[in-house]
Amino acid sequence: MPVSTDIKGAKVWQLRNRNQTLIRWGSYLAAVAIFMWCWQRISEATTWFFVWDAPRIAADIGGRAWPPRWSYMDKLWGPLWDTFNMATLGTVMALFLAVPVAFLAARNTTPSTLFIRPVALFIIVATRSINSLIWALLLVAIVGPGVFAGLMAIALRSIGFCAKLLYEAIEEIDEKQVEAITATGASRWQVMTYAIVPQILPAFAGISVFRWDINIRESTVLGLVGAGGIGLQLQSSLNTLAWPQVTLILLVILFAVVVGEWVSAKVRGAII
Amino acid sequence: MTAVALDDRIGKAWKKPPLIANPALRWTLFIGALAYVVLAVASIDVNWSRVAEGLSRGWAFVTAFFTPDFVSRGGDIWAGILESVIITITSTVVGIGLSVPIGLGAARNIAPLPVYLVCRAIVSLSRALNEIIVAILLVAIFGFGPLAGFLTLSFATIGFMSKLLAEDIEEMSKAQAEAIRATGSSWLQWINYGVQPQVMPRLIGLSMYRLDINFRESAVLGLVGAGGIGATLNTAFDRYEYDTAAAILLIIIVTVMALEYLSGIIRAKVQ
Numbered sequence: 001m002p003v004s005t006d007i008k009g010a011k012v013w014q015l016r017n018r019n020q021t022l023i024r025w026g027s028y029l030a031a032v033a034i035f036m037w038c039w040q041r042i043s044e045a046t047t048w049f050f051v052w053d054a055p056r057i058a059a060d061i062g063g064r065a066w067p068p069r070w071s072y073m074d075k076l077w078g079p080l081w082d083t084f085n086m087a088t089l090g091t092v093m094a095l096f097l098a099v100p101v102a103f104l105a106a107r108n109t110t111p112s113t114l115f116i117r118p119v120a121l122f123i124i125v126a127t128r129s130i131n132s133l134i135w136a137l138l139l140v141a142i143v144g145p146g147v148f149a150g151l152m153a154i155a156l157r158s159i160g161f162c163a164k165l166l167y168e169a170i171e172e173i174d175e176k177q178v179e180a181i182t183a184t185g186a187s188r189w190q191v192m193t194y195a196i197v198p199q200i201l202p203a204f205a206g207i208s209v210f211r212w213d214i215n216i217r218e219s220t221v222l223g224l225v226g227a228g229g230i231g232l233q234l235q236s237s238l239n240t241l242a243w244p245q246v247t248l249i250l251l252v253i254l255f256a257v258v259v260g261e262w263v264s265a266k267v268r269g270a271i272i
Numbered sequence: 273m274t275a276v277a278l279d280d281r282i283g284k285a286w287k288k289p290p291l292i293a294n295p296a297l298r299w300t301l302f303i304g305a306l307a308y309v310v311l312a313v314a315s316i317d318v319n320w321s322r323v324a325e326g327l328s329r330g331w332a333f334v335t336a337f338f339t340p341d342f343v344s345r346g347g348d349i350w351a352g353i354l355e356s357v358i359i360t361i362t363s364t365v366v367g368i369g370l371s372v373p374i375g376l377g378a379a380r381n382i383a384p385l386p387v388y389l390v391c392r393a394i395v396s397l398s399r400a401l402n403e404i405i406v407a408i409l410l411v412a413i414f415g416f417g418p419l420a421g422f423l424t425l426s427f428a429t430i431g432f433m434s435k436l437l438a439e440d441i442e443e444m445s446k447a448q449a450e451a452i453r454a455t456g457s458s459w460l461q462w463i464n465y466g467v468q469p470q471v472m473p474r475l476i477g478l479s480m481y482r483l484d485i486n487f488r489e490s491a492v493l494g495l496v497g498a499g500g501i502g503a504t505l506n507t508a509f510d511r512y513e514y515d516t517a518a519a520i521l522l523i524i525i526v527t528v529m530a531l532e533y534l535s536g537i538i539r540a541k542v543q
Binding site (some may be wrong): 129142151 | 358492
């Protein structure tokens with residue numbers, strides 16, 4: 001604890017010594033400078049006239065968007081069903097692919113730490129860091145527009161997420177149970193079924209429901225790039241400036257998201 | 273000893289108990305799930321000839337990952353990435369700056385009921401709205417450009433950080449906070465010395481995590497005109513320039529990996 005003496009000879013207690021204080025203020029200065037530079041770049045790229053005009057535009061759009069056009073609901077049931085399917089089937093598919101990846105990535109179950117684990121980790125990072133909209137963009141170019149592209153996009157994006165959480169759960173298991181099963185002379189597969197799987201099953205169920213909830217949110221916007229679901233309707237309504245329809249679609253999406261979150265919270269509460 | 277008696281003594285082989293004990297419930301769930309999958313798969317019409325046609329393009333994309341082209345659109349890629357980084361930094365800073373007071377307000381053990389309800393409403397709204405939808409609305413209001421992206425991600429950061437911060441504050445140890453209160457501290461001192469030290473490590477960890485998320489999200493905001501690398505990526509896909517697209521995706525992946533590594537180090541240091 002640095003103590004300095006002032007002019008009168010009294011001791012003054014300080015939290016940090018001089019160098020630590022200097023470094024601290026230097027880093028604050030650098031951080032503020034970086035932030036201000038970034039802000040300046042944004043400011044240069046912005047047409048400020050539009051920003052000052054924004055309240056009027058917002059009021060204008062708001063006035064045109066209300067009330068929502070309820071009769072449009074007839075055309076939304078189909079896309080809503082598609083959206084739900086994309087999220088659910090996409091999650092199921094992702095789980096099928098994520099389980100083997102997770103077992104290959106976990107330090108205690110991987111067959112080879114040197115060769116296979118890095119590959120599995122790369123799959124996890126690569127699928128996780130690419131947003132589902134980008135996956136959808138890519139898959140629309142490959143398999144054509146439609147629900148199938150959206151489903152694949154959701155599945156591919158979810159692999160990394162599920163596999164990451166799952167392999168962390170596998171690494172945290174209690175080794176004693178594994179040892180006990182191994183001591184009975186069990187094979188590798190039997191150890192997995194009777195020692196590892198029962199321990200990660202609650203985590204697995206929690207992860208699947210959690211990801212399903214996220215996927216409901218994500219699948220609502222995939223239609224913006226042509227991958228099916230309610231986003232297609234949103235895109236066409238936006239393109240034709242049909243704001244009352246946009247309001248209705250946003251309300252439906254909000255409702256779907258809230259229901260998804262409620263279901264996921266209930267299920268997770270029941271499991272854990 | 274007869275054979276029957278021996279069988280009786282040995283008993284039946286052990287069978288793994290089923291996951292759901294009640295057979296009626298088990299079969300209902302199983303058949304229900306099966307029926308749903310059949311219905312759902314039937315409602316997806318896949319144009320297989322189109323898929324077969326696209327497979328060569330898919331393969332071209334996969335091979336493009338081994339020959340990424342950083343150069344021919346180098347200027348666009350660099351400008352896009354820089355804009356993404358700028359949006360990420362500003363929105364994370366502003367978002368966290370705003371989510372601290374809202375997080376304090378959304379913690380039931382600190383805030384009075386009216387403040388709590390208002391802050392919780394902001395958090396729920398921010399969490400329920402998808403980033404892309406917010407971006408579309410903000411682009412319509414503020415015009416194209418990084419400002420809309422910055423506002424979108426700041427808004428999204430508020431929902432994420434405030435909720436987790438509020439939950440952390442609600443779980444804090446009351447004893448420390450009360451000890452500071454007992455010294456006759458003001459409200460601000462109480463927050464600064466009683467609450468803040470307890471939640472700070474987690475707050476730093478979450479901030480790093482949010483920085484990571486914001487970078488990933490900033491890569492798609494360009495699709496709806498809110499600035500960043502997304503616009504370049506979209507153009508590359510539209511023109512079937514898979515080698516450029518692969519280069520952009522590789523940059524995103526490497527940056528996310530680097531950020532994750534960095535946040536791992538920082539989190540290990542503060543905790």
